[in-house]
Amino acid sequence: MNNVIVYCELSEKNSIADISLELCTKGRQLATRLGVRLQAAVLGSNVEEAAKSLFPFGVDDVFLADNPVLAPYRTLPHFTILSKLIQQQNPDIVLFGASSVGRDLAPRIASFLRCGLTADCTSLEIGSHEDVKNQKNYDNILLQMRPAFGGNIIATIVCPETRPQMATVREGVMKKEIFDASYKGTIIPVAVDESVMAADKAVSIISREIEEQKIDIKGAQVIVAGGYGMGSKENFQLLHQFAHLIGASVGATRAAVDAGFAEGERQIGQTGVTVRPKLYIACGISGAVQHRAGMEQSSKIISINTDPDAPINAIADYTIIGDVMTVIPQFMAAYKNNLK
Numbered sequence: 001m002n003n004v005i006v007y008c009e010l011s012e013k014n015s016i017a018d019i020s021l022e023l024c025t026k027g028r029q030l031a032t033r034l035g036v037r038l039q040a041a042v043l044g045s046n047v048e049e050a051a052k053s054l055f056p057f058g059v060d061d062v063f064l065a066d067n068p069v070l071a072p073y074r075t076l077p078h079f080t081i082l083s084k085l086i087q088q089q090n091p092d093i094v095l096f097g098a099s100s101v102g103r104d105l106a107p108r109i110a111s112f113l114r115c116g117l118t119a120d121c122t123s124l125e126i127g128s129h130e131d132v133k134n135q136k137n138y139d140n141i142l143l144q145m146r147p148a149f150g151g152n153i154i155a156t157i158v159c160p161e162t163r164p165q166m167a168t169v170r171e172g173v174m175k176k177e178i179f180d181a182s183y184k185g186t187i188i189p190v191a192v193d194e195s196v197m198a199a200d201k202a203v204s205i206i207s208r209e210i211e212e213q214k215i216d217i218k219g220a221q222v223i224v225a226g227g228y229g230m231g232s233k234e235n236f237q238l239l240h241q242f243a244h245l246i247g248a249s250v251g252a253t254r255a256a257v258d259a260g261f262a263e264g265e266r267q268i269g270q271t272g273v274t275v276r277p278k279l280y281i282a283c284g285i286s287g288a289v290q291h292r293a294g295m296e297q298s299s300k301i302i303s304i305n306t307d308p309d310a311p312i313n314a315i316a317d318y319t320i321i322g323d324v325m326t327v328i329p330q331f332m333a334a335y336k337n338n339l340k
């Protein structure tokens, strides 16, 4: 059984991106289950400190390609270094973030190596697979789970014959957790100059304009989320007032975003962000499976809905049956009263 490799992305500050730390946390679990080493590939410029920061996440070896040609990210140099590394190491599993970088690099690598790739996985496990048609059993393979058919089913996808088994995962779907703060791994330098060809440097970046993200609800501890049941953009303002009062962030469903009640960055769910707050207050949200995919790991859920049979109520810890425009002001008044 060969190792697990996580391709690590870098943030604008040259630290390891959250998505990659989340993948290392998952990668550690998979590697432990398989009894193999967890390895990471860090490609960039002046990234030794970033590489070392991976050890507490349980990374055993970091392949470090440190060269100015690798920063900022460009497809060809990263593809050349990473594909060569994968060919040399022959890992069993390679994981990428489902970010713009991961979505650019992973399919190119999969096509080059002629192996499978499952995009946007929501869960990764090690397990067995029985190929009934060919009467073959496969043990210890990567089970790659993701919503399919518009999110109405969760499909388990396997690549039993080809290696490596590759998957991308969206940010926030997996948890980022320190494995052992004093965990020690090894840095393995990767030669860059002799691998990267002139053609790989054909694209040069003249200037980069990066718009700062203004709305970021990923790490919020309390979220007040509104759905189509809020009725209008004006009514949605009540959620902002409520959130401001209790120190929460405002989230939304896709229906609310599509109706223009809220900005796209606030969308929670399968095609939005995944959140895990301590408290999630769902206001006028039916609880479609695509929405639940992004919030059902919240510690406590309160639902406010006129429909007692709304699916969100089935996963809510507390359900308030009523009109949002009546219940939320009552909530706010009670909260203010408690502060006195």
Ligand SMILES: Cc1cc2nc3c(=O)[nH]c(=O)nc-3n(C[C@H](O)[C@H](O)[C@H](O)COP(=O)(O)OP(=O)(O)OC[C@H]3O[C@@H](n4cnc5c(N)ncnc54)[C@H](O)[C@@H]3O)c2cc1C
Binding pocket: 150, 151, 226, 227, 228, 229, 230, 231, 252, 253, 254, 255, 256, 267, 268, 269, 270, 271, 272, 283, 284, 285, 286, 287, 288, 289, 290, 291, 294, 304, 305, 306, 307, 310, 322, 323, 324, 325
């Ligand atoms: C491929 C795909 C991806 C998707 N991705 C996402 C995603 O990432 N995120 C997402 O959210 N959705 C996503 N969707 C859409 C999803 O299927 C639902 O359509 C959407 O979540 C419904 O949003 P909603 O609950 O706001 O609206 P509705 O389903 O219309 O529900 C409105 C709710 O408000 C209640 N209500 C109405 N009036 C009031 C009132 N005055 N007071 C209290 N309650 C009231 C109603 O009883 C109802 O339960 C996706 C769909 C597809 C096919």
